[in-house]
Amino acid sequence: MRPETRTELGKQGVEIASVRGTLQALAESASGFAFSMGVETRRDHVKYLQKRISDMEEKLADVQHKLNEIEWGEK
Numbered sequence: 001m002r003p004e005t006r007t008e009l010g011k012q013g014v015e016i017a018s019v020r021g022t023l024q025a026l027a028e029s030a031s032g033f034a035f036s037m038g039v040e041t042r043r044d045h046v047k048y049l050q051k052r053i054s055d056m057e058e059k060l061a062d063v064q065h066k067l068n069e070i071e072w073g074e075k
Contacts (some may be wrong), residue, residue: 001074008070015063019056026052 028047 005070005074012063012066012070015059019059019063022052022056026056057073 003062030049
């Protein structure tokens with residue numbers, strides 16, 4: 001494996017770990033908010049969670065695209 005490929009794979013692994021950490025934190029923050037907040041605060045929190053999940057989906061799509069480029073670049 002070329003050194004450049006190894007470096008790029010390492011970067012994508014870091015991105016995946018970052019996304020996983022963010023999703024874990026979001027799951028933890030969502031678990032206790034239902035009863036401890038008012039209705040408006042819950043709505044705002046749900047919107048925040050939806051936005052962050054959407055951001056993470058975008059990051060994962062980017063990683064997937066880069067990994068595909070790496071795969072086809074090595075052949």
